[in-house]
Amino acid sequence: MTTLAEGEALSKAIQGLAETFGDRIDLREEERSKFETDFGKVVFQTPGAVARCQNAEQVAEIIRYCREHKVPIVARGQGHTQTGQSTTNGGVVVDTSAMQTIHSINEDELYADCDGGVVWHDLVVKVVPMGFVPPVLTNNLGVSIAGTTSVAGLGVASYKYGTQADSAIELEVVTGAGDIVTCSREHNADLFNSVRSGLSQFGIITRVKTKLRRCKQKVRMYHLLYDDLGVFMKDAEGVMDPDDTRFHTLESRCAPCPIFMKRIGDGLKLREGAQLYAYWTYPMFLTVEYDEGDEPNDEELLKGLSYHRHLQTDEYTQEEFCRRLEPVFEIWHNSGNWQMAHPWMETVLPWDKAQEFIEFALDNLPPQSLGPAGHILLWPSRGDTSDVPFFKHPGGDFVMGWGILPAVPQQFLDMALENLDMVSKLSIGYGGKRYLSGFITFKTPAEWEEHFGTETWERFKAAKKTFDPDGIMNPGFINYG
């Protein structure tokens, strides 16, 4: 690949970009500094310019200029990644939040045609009153459709419908070569299969046709508490059975019941002789959709499940259910959580190894290390619902996602990163596949090859050569060797 512009050559090229494209390019320090990091607040690097485009043609002009002048370029939706995946050191960040149009809703073929920068929240509030919902929604709806399509986009209905990248029917992409290409499973499938979960390595998604499904307007949610992970998993297998259509979504967590202090070695030093510990429980949240006047039969629905306690039953409208975590994010903002570092470590484990790994990890996890409102994600899914080649998971009938999602004050960050990296490596040792929007420390091509598997890694590298021949797209995050 070609050497990218650096230092004075990069500054000159950026200056030239602003002169060529005028208002579309923002060089102001206060604007560029808004893009110096992401939700993770672990990696800090300031872009040389912010580009705000209205359509694919405008994006293509910027990419062609960057290609000619060897300027790095990265796409950014809402910047919710956690190790700088949506940042660039001195290059151009394409802020797709300027592309916010929902072009049409096709009620017969069941899809929405949206600009890549549209956030899921805006699509939800438009389509739910019409009787539709995107099949898969992430917990946080304040993220862009292209942003999650470029990572995967996992949600509480993924065990049925795969990822949000699976929900994509057709994409408009500006490749790293500067070509505007429409792609789908049938046309230009190589590009379609590359940009989905492609982390902006191959091009910029400017438009997405994404699936919708018909939905009912009421949602009932059952909060079921398990205190045994094995029993939880057995029940989850039943709920996820394709023949079992009782429930619409399955959500879960590992919830600590802090006990006190336990001995872990000799002496009285914290983390050497003693540590705080928790008794871990596993809430399972199941929902059922229904129409007003056609109330679900709770007893019938929950029959056969072996939970420890039925804690709570909640009623939502469909829109409220989709947006149900907004109060949680409000707490994060109010508690200072949102402003802290978030080196989130999510991994997707083989079903048969998940219990051993999770119980070991939780046994060694002092609950206070999660910080205010940090939490542990538990995400059971079927293993056959995604056909996105670059979204890696271990396969098998079922898989188990698991994640430590802490909020870390800066003074504890180094220690937290070291520990999280250790857990990440251990999960990989257990056959886990890391979720790539999180805290990723892969440095070498060998680590990337291990993540993707040799065959997929070869496809990834070949796609890079084809669609980004000069290596300008999001350089640095993935080491191609």
Ligand SMILES: Cc1cc2nc3c(=O)[nH]c(=O)nc-3n(C[C@H](O)[C@H](O)[C@H](O)COP(=O)(O)OP(=O)(O)OC[C@H]3O[C@@H](n4cnc5c(N)ncnc54)[C@H](O)[C@@H]3O)c2cc1C
């Ligand atoms: C509070 C919170 C909750 C979350 N919950 C979930 C969850 O439930 N499920 C889940 O899967 N994830 C979840 N995430 C992770 C989040 O969904 C992903 O990081 C997602 O990619 C963020 O979308 P974004 O618009 O912020 O994208 P960005 O962070 O801006 O970008 C993500 C990646 O995609 C690339 N990209 C962005 N736009 C484009 C484009 N137009 N074309 C090509 N590449 C592009 C970027 O370069 C970057 O590599 C959560 C994150 C947070 C902070």
